[in-house]
Amino acid sequence: MxxxxxxxxxxxxxxxxxxxxxxxxxxxxxxxxxxxxxxxxxxxxxxxxxxxxxxxxxxxxxxxxxxxxxxxxxxxxxxxxxxxxxxxxxxxxxxxxxxxxxxxxxxxxxxxxxxxxADLNAAHTQLLHLMTTQATVSPEGSEGGLFWTTETLVTEADFPDQVGSLVLAALISRGLAEIPAMVLGAPVRITALGSVVLDVLDEWEGADSGGRRGS
Structure with missing residues (x-):
């Protein structure tokens, strides 16, 4: 043939x-x-x-x-x-x-x-990992609760603001992250599908990948 x-x-x-x-x-x-x-x-x-x-x-x-x-x-x-x-x-x-x-x-x-x-890279994986960890700062205006917001997540990941927002938007559009409606603040969290995808990625991360989820 x-x-x-x-x-x-x-x-x-x-x-x-x-x-x-x-x-x-x-x-x-x-x-x-x-x-x-x-x-x-x-x-x-x-x-x-x-x-x-x-x-x-x-x-x-x-x-x-x-x-x-x-x-x-x-x-x-x-x-x-x-x-x-x-x-x-x-x-x-x-x-x-x-x-x-x-x-x-x-x-x-x-x-x-x-x-x-499709089209995910190390930056997307880094942000997914970060969403599985405990937030380090309380969002402004919240009553002491700790959760990730777009601003605190991007800051903690040490991305330039515009790059971090684009990375997060890509994760949300794929259903890997979400911003559920809340009275106080706008939390960002990983979805069930995002957790599955992260588990799949973790299985193939190399030694220089930057660590496993929760590390």
Whole structure:
């Protein structure tokens, strides 16, 4: 079967059309650059998928050819591998895809994990970790209660104000953090999904990751 950057042409075409139906020549060239990730022996994301599934790269390709529902998951993974340099995120995403390849019951779980992890980096992980710790200062106007607000969280994380706010907004938009309505102040807290994602990331954090949750 004819190959394109290590993937059979039918799989590559299906992946392209999954994201951009009827994609033109320019978009297809962009996709070919992303598909080149498949052929990299050192791909962190694909190595994690291989380890989780117990399959070789060639066996993964065959499983994908037989199961079109997995094509969008691989598309997300390849894009993330090409655009995201945070190894813990790439390993977690690759592991989720590998699990979905060998266990069809985990496909839905994989979709949620990939959607939540896409484009996350060390700054997002740092803020998630911080939200699992006890707030260090009482917000102005509160009656002695300790909880994180946008201002105290960004200050404690030592981010520039604008950067910290953008990082927090990204976490909230993915459902990983929330600001519930309260009479006093505007607390920020990690969600149940955020805790799951953090556990997944912690599993793959390297020695220089900055510590585990609660440390």
């Amino acid at each position: 004819q190959q394109r950057d290590g993937l059979s042409v039918d799989i590559a075409s299906s992946l392209t059309d999954t994201v951009v139906p009827g994609a033109g020549p320019v978009m297809k060239r962009l996709f070919r650059q992303v598909f080149a990730e498949w052929g990299r022996n050192g791909s962190v994301a694909l190595s994690a998928a291989e380890a989780a599934s117990g399959l070789t790269r060639e066996e993964l390709a065959e499983s994908l050819r037989e199961r079109p529902r997995l094509h969008p998951l691989l598309t997300r993974l390849l894009f993330a591998a090409g655009m995201n340099g945070h190894d813990a995120v790439l390993r977690a995403m690759g592991t989720a895809v590998g699990n979905a390849v060998v266990d069809p019951l985990r496909v839905d779980e994989c979709e949620l994990i990939l959607a939540a992890l």
